[in-house]
Amino acid sequence: MNFYLGIDFGTTGVRSTAIDSNGNIHSESQYNFTHEEPASELPSRWENALWAVIEQIPLAIRSQVRSIAIDGTSSTVMLCDTEGIPVCEPILYNDGRGVTVLDRLRAIAPANHTVLNATSSLAKLLWWLECEDTGRAGTGAPPLRRFFLHQADWLAFLLHGKLGISDYHNALKLGYDVANLCYPSWLTEGIAGVFKSSIAPILPQVVAPGIAIGPVTAQIGDRFGFPHDCIVCGGTTDSIAAFLASGVNSPGEAVTSLGSTLAIKLLSYTRVDDARYGIYSHRFTSPLQGGAGGGLWLVGGASNTGGAVLRHFFTDTELDYYSKQIDPKQESLLDYYPLLKKGDRFPNNDPNLLPRLEPRPADPVEFLHGLLESIARIESRGYELLQELGATPLTKVYTAGGGAKNLVWSAIRKRYLKVPVVTPVRTSAAYGSALLAMTVDS
Numbered sequence: 437m438n439f440y441l442g443i444d445f446g447t448t449g450v451r452s453t454a455i456d457s458n459g460n461i462h463s464e465s466q467y468n469f470t471h472e473e474p475a476s477e478l479p480s481r482w483e484n485a486l487w488a489v490i491e492q493i494p495l496a497i498r499s500q501v502r503s504i505a506i507d508g509t510s511s512t513v514m515l516c517d518t519e520g521i522p523v524c525e526p527i528l529y530n531d532g533r534g535v536t537v538l539d540r541l542r543a544i545a546p547a548n549h550t551v552l553n554a555t556s557s558l559a560k561l562l563w564w565l566e567c568e569d570t571g572r573a574g575t576g577a578p579p580l581r582r583f584f585l586h587q588a589d590w591l592a593f594l595l596h597g598k599l600g601i602s603d604y605h606n607a608l609k610l611g612y613d614v615a616n617l618c619y620p621s622w623l624t625e626g627i628a629g630v631f632k633s634s635i636a637p638i639l640p641q642v643v644a645p646g647i648a649i650g651p652v653t654a655q656i657g658d659r660f661g662f663p664h665d666c667i668v669c670g671g672t673t674d675s676i677a678a679f680l681a682s683g684v685n686s687p688g689e690a691v692t693s694l695g696s697t698l699a700i701k702l703l704s705y706t707r708v709d710d711a712r713y714g715i716y717s718h719r720f721t722s723p724l725q726g727g728a729g730g731g732l733w734l735v736g737g738a739s740n741t742g743g744a745v746l747r748h749f750f751t752d753t754e755l756d757y758y759s760k761q762i763d764p765k766q767e768s769l770l771d772y773y774p775l776l777k778k779g780d781r782f783p784n785n786d787p788n789l790l791p792r793l794e795p796r797p798a799d800p801v802e803f804l805h806g807l808l809e810s811i812a813r814i815e816s817r818g819y820e821l822l823q824e825l826g827a828t829p830l831t832k833v834y835t836a837g838g839g840a841k842n843l844v845w846s847a848i849r850k851r852y853l854k855v856p857v858v859t860p861v862r863t864s865a866a867y868g869s870a871l872l873a874m875t876v877d878s
């Protein structure tokens with residue numbers, strides 16, 4: 437039997453799912469990140485987590501894995517040398533240090549482009565370039581960088597051994613033109629006019645998510661018992677993987693990922709991009725249609741609000757316990773903007789936006805109600821904007837991620853969204869990546 441393996445790198449942990457060609461699950465494994473590591477330790481932490489989730493898969497399944505796809509947090513980026521060894525600390529998806537290059541980026545990129553966000557992959561790459569140009573000491577300016585990769589690209593490299601390859605989901609926020617499938621000239625040529633060096637030589641080659649990149653290396657095959665012709669595919673981002681897992685295929689339907697962050701994606705006939713609000717469109721790729729997307733778009737955005745803020749104040753057990761004491765029909769008048777630090781990406785693309793978490797009532801149920809209600813307002817404002825800007829009207833919202841199991845929250849969200857809010861059969865991004873891996877046989 438052929439198995440298809442999906443591996444999801446989220447903020448709080450890593451999960452794997454192995455499925456057969458009918459989509460039935462045969463194995464699941466998980467590795468939770470229990471404490472914060474210094475940024476310099478992240479690559480080795482990710483590598484160890486990758487090995488740990490693979491080792492938990494029964495050998496009998498590993499030996500029949502036909503293909504593997506990995507998703508990672510979108511816009512988490514790295515610079516590596518020719519051996520694939522990171523030459524400096526990775527920059528995480530929600531890191532807004534790119535704010536220092538935004539003015540110069542505005543001079544190069546088209547108005548309102550997706551990259552015009554302090555957290556975009558391109559802003560981070562230019563921040564590195566700026567460090568190099570100015571020779572700023574202590575910034576981690578990497579003199580020996582050769583390859584610019586996203587988290588998912590690098591993890592896939594650990595399996596297939598080829599450097600410099602990304603996919604058009606991860607590459608969207610790098611400025612890759614996902615309609616014409618090429619890097620635009622403002623990116624390949626324009627940068628050199630404003631910064632001292634050109635970035636063209638270090639940009640990854642971009643493939644379609646789910647397309648075969650190459651077999652696992654002999655070393656990986658031997659170590660884990662994968663067949664030597666087991667294929668590693670182009671990957672995707674964590675919230676697109678969650679979208680794919682839901683099985684949504686009808687324009688007007690959407691998936692909200694309530695993980696550490698809040699990400700929304702609406703399947704739309706029309707494309708919408710508007711950097712004022714951090715709204716962008718991914719090219720839709722359906723593994724169920726052999727990687728074709730029917731010209732549809734995944735329109736949406738990702739906010740720094742979400743489960744990470746909830747986890748800062750409550751354990752998962754408390755979230756469950758207190759949520760059950762909330763009456764979802766009753767509106768909380770607490771008006772928060774729940775963030776752990778300054779800056780949001782969507783629906784307020786504002787690197788200086790301040791968290792708003794006051795007043796804080798003594799009653800934890802009341803406080804949690806205010807948090808859930810406020811995150812629901814941000815979600816609903818996001819969907820409202822997508823439609824105001826021309827996306828296909830919203831008909832139904834599926835929920836994925838750790839917050840999907842909170843039915844009280846779903847009821848609160850439904851009050852704002854005014855469409856059915858449902859939990860799909862499959863809510864895990866690893867399942868979506870496993871479906872993506874199946875593209876190689878469709």
Ligand SMILES: Nc1ncnc2c1ncn2[C@@H]1O[C@H](COP(=O)(O)OP(=O)(O)O)[C@@H](O)[C@H]1O
Binds near residue numbers: 674694697746845
């Ligand atoms: N009952 C609950 N209600 C709301 N949120 C929850 C609940 N249980 C867990 N969470 C949130 O889910 C998040 C983890 O979701 P997950 O999808 O695993 O995140 P990620 O992929 O970003 O690591 C945590 O931040 C946690 O606060």
Ligand SMILES: O=C(CO)[C@H](O)[C@H](O)COP(=O)(O)O
Binds near residue numbers: 676737739
């Ligand atoms: O906060 C996140 C961590 O990855 C979001 O899931 C992500 O930013 C969404 O990005 P994309 O729309 O490119 O999948």
